[in-house]
Every structure is written in structure tokens, then in C-alpha cells.
Amino acid sequence: MSTLQGLSFTNLNITPVFSICILLSLAFVLIGKKINHSIKIFSLSFLFSILYFYLNEASPYWYILGVFLITLFFTNKLKKYSTESLREDFISEKIIFDFITLFGIVFFAFVILFPFYIMLVTSFKTQIALLVNPLDFSLDFSKSLTELFKSYFVIFETYNFGRYILISSAVSVGTVIVTLLFAIPAAYAVARLNFFGKNFLSTSILIIYMFPAIVLVIPLYTVFSQLGLRNSIFGLLIVYTATTLPVAIYMLQGYFKSIPKEIEDAGIMDGQNWFGIILKIIIPLSLPAIASVALYVFMIAWNEFLFSLMFLDSPKSFTLSRAIQYLSGDAETPRQYLMAGSVIVTLPVLFIFVYFEKYLVSGLTSGSVKG
């Protein structure tokens, strides 16, 4: 186990630290509102950090800084507690819930972000560093940049990732465009016009969305093989469009219904036909919804894996996801390359998501919250 000794947690003095915590919390409550809140939390956190440093002399300075910030964060949460507030009803329950909330938030944030962090850190490491100490989560910035980004250079030069990025982008953007071309008119018809079979259509849209890709794979594989559509980006585009259409229509028609009908009537008065109405009234008015559908479809197409696994077997037409899976198929491939590829495929999606979060979240929830 000598290789695992890089960062050892077992030599921390848990019990004394715990008693200091309790003492500080007591002091905090007793002081109450006698001093200004920010001065109080700063001084107490500082005190705690010094005591902590005294107990664990081995810890590096950045570690103490982290301890200070965490204590600050926690004591800041204690704002409403004082000797008076302790007399409120159910105060013990409330305090417990407050702490569960705090620890819960930290727990969830950690559980979610840790794998992403590992992905990123691993992609900057060397094979030896990975094997020697799996518990080393730090990045070595003393290395030169080319050394640090070595995995990225390798996957672009040796494994042709530039090409895969292009293919993935082409397929995803293509899917977005074709899906919108099909979905906007259809959604308009479902939202506004009366025709026989409309109700049937709108329920079947949802039912179709429930059907899994895995039951479509075998027939599509056989038919595409016979038509020569396998290994072609066009074939992939058709399948992606068809599988995202139901959800796109569903999301769009919900929004179209919320546009006041009077605006369209005005358009009809002006002698517009349906094409003009969609182009000049509906689309400009529902740009946010269209944008959110577009982003959503883009993310589905970019992340898609099953069909690209089934349909693509020549490295010339791989998408990013398929390329990474292909890389991992070779047991010899160092894992930092795999992780560099994963970072490349994950970053655009996370970037889009963080940047356009509002649109996407409302798009995600629009369907089911009503029900």
C-alpha cells in the first residue's frame, strides 16, 4: 500500500477538532447580536483556523485557507441563531434541518462535481503519475504547457479528433436545422388548425417519444445496410431528426398555443397565407422557444451514442462519442487520452448548458409540470 500514501487522512485529529467546533458554536450563540455579524464570523473562523493549524501542523497553508473559508461559510449560516431564538418552537428540529441542508448541499455538489473534476485532472496527467498515486488530485503547473496538454496533442494528431469534432458538429447542427424545418410547421398545425386526427396525433407524439431506440435498432440496421446508408452521416442525420421530432413538436406546440390568436387574425386580414403567417408572425414571436428546442436537439444529437455505435464502423465517419468508445476498445489506450477525449466531448455541452440554462430548464420542464 506504499503507493497509496500520498495523501493520508487518518492522521487528522478528529476528536479535538470536533470539540473545538462545539465550543465555537456555543460561543457564537452566546455572543448573539452583541457584535456585528461579519466581524463575529471572521474572528471566530480565524480562531478556528489557528486552532486547527495548531492541531495539524503538517497541513499545508492552502489547506488552512480552505478550512478558513469553509468555517466562514458555515458560521455565516448561523446568522439567525442567538440565545433568544433558542426559545422558539421546534428549534432543535430546525437547527438539525439547517445543518442537514448545509451538509446535503456540500454532499450533492461534491458527488456531482467530483467525477467531472477527475475527468479533467486525469486528462492532464501522465501514465506513470496515474498509476503511482490515484489519490493525487492536484495539477502540476510547473510542467511546460506542451507537457501538460500532451494528451490533447496526441488525440488530435494520432487519433484524428479534429475530424470527429467536425463530423459531430455537422451532424448535430444538421439535425437541429432539419428538425426545426419539419417541426415548426407541424407544431403550428397541431397548435392552431382543426383537422381530423389532431388529438390522435398529439397523443401519439408522446407515445412515440416513450419508445426506445433499442427496439428500432435492428430493423433500421438491416434496412440501412441494404440501402447503403450505414456509415454515412446522412443516414445518421435522418435517424436523429426522426427521433427528436416528437419532442420538438411537443415543446413548440405548447409555446405556439400561448401566442394570442388575434395577432394571427391581423395577419390573415393583411392577406397572408399560412406560410407568411408562420414566417412573419409565429417564428419572430417564439424565438426563445425555438432557441431552446434547437439547443435541446443539439445536445441530444451531440450526446447520442446508440445509433452511432450501430451505424458507424469505419473510422472515417465516426462521431466523437463513437470515437471515444472505439479508443476504449483497445485496452492499450492510456486512460489520460480517453479522458482528454471525454473532456472534449463534454465541454461544449456543459458550456451551452451553463450559458443558456434558463431556456433549457424551462424547455425541460414545460411538458410535465402542467400534468
Add this chain to the structure above:
Amino acid sequence: MSNTLSKLEKRTAYTLVLPAVLLVFAIVLFPIFANVWISFKDIELKDIRIPEPRAKKIVKSISENQSELKIIYKLRNSSLIQKISNVQFQDKFPNNISPINLDPRCNFQSKKVICNFGNWEAKYRENFEITIKNNNGETIDKKAIKSQKPILSGKADNPLLSTNFTLENFKKVFYENNFIELLLTTFYFTFFGTVGAIIFGILAAQLVNQNIQGQTYMRGILLFPYVGPVVALAYTWTLLLDPNSGTLNALLVNFNIIEKPINLLGQKYITMSILGFEFKLRLALTTVIFFEIWRYFPLAFLFILARLQAIPQSLYEAADVDGASPIQKFIHITLPQITAIISILFMIRFIWNFNKFEDIFLLTGGASGTRTLPINVYQQGFAVSDIGMGSAVSIVIVMLLLTFMVIYFRLIGKRANEV
């Protein structure tokens, strides 16, 4: 007047809807029905190519005399199992060039050689030769001859369209395929994945709803696993859980929780003893379920949070006046408000988890006791390359799904009436 208007409206509606409906029909609905057809056929991966006649053209000079050339066509049947009937061959020559001693199966007219090869059995091969000469004795341009590709045609049965059916596939699915275990694994995975995702979703939503600072950031972060690409996430987890150099095992060993690393994704059972009772846990399956929960609790979280934020604050204020404790508030106000969304989420996630393929495939490939129905479709269809059998498993999935959906719509319909 209004009649013509409504007619126009109908016609417009159909033109608008039709392209989308046709596309979805071709790619989504047609395969579901095609599955039924294929599942009754004894057909393998190698059968699905339609056999076609092929020819490779080689041009050779026979002597010093450049006005005569020999052309060899390497003819073959592309299929190893099926015959092609009525094979027609056609090749074109430049002006003034004509064949000598033409094969009796062929004839030459207006610069074209047309041959009728009759039937080719499976694996058929032949080296077919034509000697040509230039009528005015000049040198023949080899490249011009070579660049002209021969055209072949023939009739072959498409094995997909033949009408011999068999029940073998379904017999195999139910009797030879360890079907009960397959079904149990699928339900175990689906049920615990769904329930876990919803429980964690409720917890996370409750936490984030407590008016903490940076609520929107927290909401964004919690959704990362749901929006990230499955390939990247699955491989990161494989790396984390690796028994030799994975972070999780190293941490657990370091904290003295386990003595030696556990192969979380490669070990089928682990024996645990709790309170003196020993029981076996499906280890790899449980790990995969945890990945599933990690990846999909954000969706449950998002829906439940949206519902929580829609609960009128006055309800809680009234409860405060009545002196209710936080737990009472949760049980008597929050829970009844979110049961509707939870039941919808349960059904949607149940169906989607039931169909989950990528996650398990990327983590374990269906090994060590994680073979579910969708994985089995892939294994039968592409690893064993028995397409008919794969389709039969797909049909089983579709049947079960339809059952779930009927139950789902019954329940939701009832609920809608209650509310």
C-alpha cells in the same frame, strides 16, 4: 363560405403535418412493425446483404501486337449463401474495336458485349475472358478500355422479404435464454434505478428549495450529469471505480473501510453479513444502478423543484400559525403537493430505465450479471449476430412497454378525474 374555409384549413394542416409524420413513421413506427416481421424469421447478420453479381476488370496485352488485348473479368457472386438468377452482363468498347472468338453466352452488337450468364450459385466464381482487336490495326488505348466499367444485373431474393416464417426465435427467447433471470435483472435495475433517482431528486429539491444563496448555480450544477454525454461520464466512472488504480478504491482502502480493492464493476456477487445474516448482493448490478441514479436524479430533482416552487407560501404560513413542526409541514403540505408529479416521474423514468442500453453497455458491456433486456437485444443481434432472435427480444420489450403504458394512462386518467 365557412365550409370552404374549413376545407382549406384542413388541407393546409395536412400539408404542414405530413412531412414530419411521414419521417417519424418511416424511422420510428415502421421499424417497430418490421421487428414483428423479422422476429419470425430465421435470419442472421450475414444474410441481410442482398447478393449481387460483381466483376473486376483486368486488361492484359497478349503479344507484341498492341492492336490485340485480352480482358479478364473476375466474376463472382457476392453472397456466400444465396444464388443469383438471370445474371446479365454488359460492357462497352470504343469505336472500331470488336471481340474475337466470343463466348457462346454472349453476343456483340453496336459496340456492346451483352452476355447472359444464367444462374449463379452461392460462392460462384469465374474468370471470364474476352479477346479484342482493333479493326484498323492501331494500338488500343488500355486506359480507355480499363476505365469503362462493366454493368451487371441479376435477380436475387432479399432474405428479408421471403415468406418462410418460424417460431424458433420466440422459443429460444423464452426457453434457452435464461429468460427469468433476464427479466428479474431488468426489473431489479429498473425499479431500484427509478426509486433511487426519485428519492435523491426529492432530497436535492428540498435542499435547494431552502432559499440558499446561489440557488440557480446549484440547480445548474445538479443538472450536469443529466446533460453530459453518456460516453464521457461512463468512462470517467469506470476510471473512478477501477480496482487497480481507481480513486474510489484507493480512498476506501486509505480510510480502512475495506482491506483490499473491490472490482465494483466486474464482480457479480458480494457476500455481506449484516446483523449475523449473510446475504449476497448483486455487486456489479448495484454499481450500475448507482450510476443510473447519479445520472438521472437531476431530472427528478428539476421537476420536483419546479413543483415545490409553485406551492403557495400561504400554506406554510398558515401551518406556522398552527404551530406545525418542519417534519409535519413536509408530511402534510409538501408531500401531498408533489405526489402527482412523483407518480408521473415514476412512470416516465420506469419506462426509460427499462429501455436503458448505453449506460450498462458502456460500464460493463452486460457482463457480471448486468444483462438486461435491451443489452440482450444487442448481444443477440450483433454479438451472436442472430438478427431474428434480437428482434424477438425487441418484441418482448415492446409488449412489456405497451403494458406499462396502458397501466400508466389508466392511472393518470384516474388521477386527472380526481383533481
